[in-house]
Amino acid sequence: MRIDAIDQRGVYSPLRRFMKLILRDKAGLFGVILFLLIVLIAIFAPQISPHDPLQQNLRLSRQPPAWQAGGTWEYPLGTDNLGRDMLSRIIYGTRVSLTVGFLGVLIASTLGLVLGMLAGYMGGRTDSFIMWITNLFLAVPYLLLVVVVASILGRSLLNVILIFGFTNAPLFVRITRGEVLRIRKSGYVESAISLGASQGRILFDHILPNLIGPLLTVATFEMSGMIFYEAGLGFLGLSVPPNIPSWGNMLSAGRQYIQFSPWIAAYPGLAIVFTSLSMNLLGDWLRDVLDPKIRRSA
């Protein structure tokens, strides 16, 4: 008995399909491009910054952006109250934000993946214990934790990253656990058991690869959230030390000049908005693209 190959007439080539998939979601495409641009800016900050972000020049303090009266193209986005170049500071601020986002999510997702897989796969007491700890963690207001840690250990980038990593882990634990429970009941895990597969094989060959997609999507959203909150903490003076150019710090510094020199607060604010936006769009886009089953839906 022989059956024909699948009738593929008229089906788009993988490349065209991929292009369709990308172009279909215009907002997603915008998010992807914006995100890549932001990452490039962070990496090449020293090369593209017109000035040293820490270079003070009080004579040039609070110079408006180039297109306003009194502005020069020497300082395209103007200067802050200490005469530092706004553009360069925003460019360097990207580094702080992305570092916090990337590393924070890395810690949170790694913790979440390990604990979530344990809880979901082992079940029983292990599950109860992990979920109990997780819920306990969720109940602690993170702002309080930040204030306490910052006052004990001092303000540092590492502290912020660690706090974000740990406070966000419960979310990843829950999502991983839920996915593991779902995948464990799936037909392909059942069939692997019926084939005599070992526990390790089921966990690492069947469950783990199917976790990546959903987790990556959540990670993107979480990263956006962390960048947002880092800026918030910076604004409250609880994040990185004030000598490091971060968007939150800049926002905080610009607050008192908002009436006469609004650009000092406005441009870091815009940077936060666009970064956050790009990641949310990216997350939506990833959800679609990573799903191997997305088919016959446009």
Added chain:
Amino acid sequence: MNSNVNSNKNDKPILEVRDLHVRFDTVDGVIYAVNGVSFDLYPGETLGVVGESGSGKSVTMMSLLRLIPEPPGRIVSGTARFRSREDDLDLLQLNMRQRAKIRGNRIGFIFQDPMSSLNPLITIGEQIKESLERHTKWRGPEARQRVVELLEHVGIPDPDARYGNYPHQFSGGMRQRVMIAIAIACDPDIIIADEPTTALDVTVQAQIVDLTRRLSEELGIAVIWISHDLGVVAGIAERVMVMYGGTVVETGVVDDLYAHPRHPYTVGLLGALPKLHENVPELVNISGTPPSLFAAPSRCPFEPRCPWAFKTCRERRPALESVQRDGHFSACWYDMEKDKPREVRR
């Protein structure tokens, strides 16, 4: 296409669909779901629509009241003339408000999965009452009384008590009865039933088929019964329309079509069916796979799988033509009646 034989010979069709084309734009390509479908539905008759998944049977019917998602779906062309006591209009030209007045009122629907059409947070009775109040003059306690009557009518025991129950308190078969009650609540002219018994057990399926047949006769409602099961259709339909690759390949009166199938696909389908009543050594294999829906049909869609296929089949698409049996049409270049290729005028 003129059907000579139908239950009400002198009536005009209540629904006349002509040359309907529906496409879906997807990331995998353009799906040519419905490619020039025409059919008539007469008042009070039951039309069985048979085909495998992807044959376009559901999309055809759902397109009539724009129940397909648009986009990606797109009704490219066609007309659907709906002619009842009050109305005479083209369903495909209606605006949203006009459609809402027809949907659930003049044309009722029953879907495969009743749970997805019922709101889990509202009692069954209130849901039927809501539909009733939207489309008819029934109000308040009178409407409630009417709902109880409807529930009784579709065979739900103790309808007064069941009025206040939620969907999850009903079994699958009972939920489908509720859906039927909703469908008939406004005394519609047509009911479109899309695989309503596919998810049910055979014993429950038999009950639902019996109920639908009884209601259709009592209330004079025309029914379009979409199914992949030739057995179920045999029990309920007066006329049958067989679909393949987004086209109608054969249509006829049920007894005639089952006894004298004239399209190779129908012949294969009847042979592939396991028989409860006789033991055959091997079921007929319709070899190959269904046609790609991503390409516009230019030849006969069944040609690659057809044992009768010859040169013309690969070159031109056949249209529905009478097979010299009353009301029986087939879209095939091979004349089974004479057992030779049809004369083709170039």
Added chain:
Amino acid sequence: MSTTQPYVSVRNLKQHFPITRGVIISRKVGAVRAVDDISFDIPAGETLGLVGESGCGKSTTGRSILRLYEPTAGTVMIGNTDITTLSPEALREKRSEMQMIFQDSYSSLNPRHSVAKIVAEPLVIRGERDQGKLRRRVEELLDLVGLEPDHMKRFPHEFSGGQRQRIGIARALALNPKFVVCDEPISALDVAIQAQVVNLLVRLQKDLGLTYLFIAHDLSMVRHISHRIAVMYLGRIMELATYDELFRNPLHPYTQSLMSAVPIPEPKVEKSRTRLLLEGDVPSPSRPPRGCVFSTRCPFATDRCRQEIPQPRELTSGHFIACHNVDDPEVSPRINESRIAIVQSLEDASTGGPDRTFAMATGAAAPGAAAPGES
């Protein structure tokens, strides 16, 4: 129960799932009796069809027999080994002899694995690492189930339902099993594709000497593939007989109602045939009725049915039935009357049938026609 040495022998199998309450200290408050005391044999190389409606425990039976669930009680002998007592390691070893084909071909194939990886998985689990050998075996298996070698690199979502089911079959056959549980393998497929898959399963059984437990809700397809058929209701077997005997002589009222409900593609017969329509719904398996589980819906039920559980007994050679009334002098005439009417309408149907078949095309076809079907 059978004259020849059975390959699979199930005795008093019970599969109860506890219903628990409480989060911290959970306690058992009841049990779902999914499978309740069933026994049957399957001779080597034969197929037992297991039929029943949703929730009757047929799929659970299949899984318990392969110990995908831990059976509550009973023994399952597969090729002289009682698999209910095997250690986890021995069980994993034994799994190469017994395999399963799943209903949902979509979810039973890992969406992120290629066909090659899926079909080779059982071999890899057994320690085969030689890529060349794996490749050759996968090609061989794909060929066996009618797929092309170049399908290897593709992923499950690129296939149609019938083709995915073939991938599942290829995987199940990779280790040369002797016993395969087919859990509704065709229920989700289109009619024409169902026939393809069933014909494939029948051919594989002949070629490879497989023993099948074929689970289905559809009596007509089961009739086609099975040597013997067991009818299940609410966790118990109601009737078991050879397919010929069962269809000529359906004695249990439930078998009769099931048989009378299966649609027949003969319009005249289908519209007028005698049906034994059941009232009400299937009771919950967590609170099965006292006495006979079918008694709440059986049109012939007596007081005795509502009190006393009927044990399966061999009424005539090879025909087992669990019903008090089949030889009860008061009730049996009525059951018999119903049986005659139902069997009669099946016989009426067999006189009809379409006047054209694919076989006719072979001789009559014009030059260049494709060969009909295949074998």
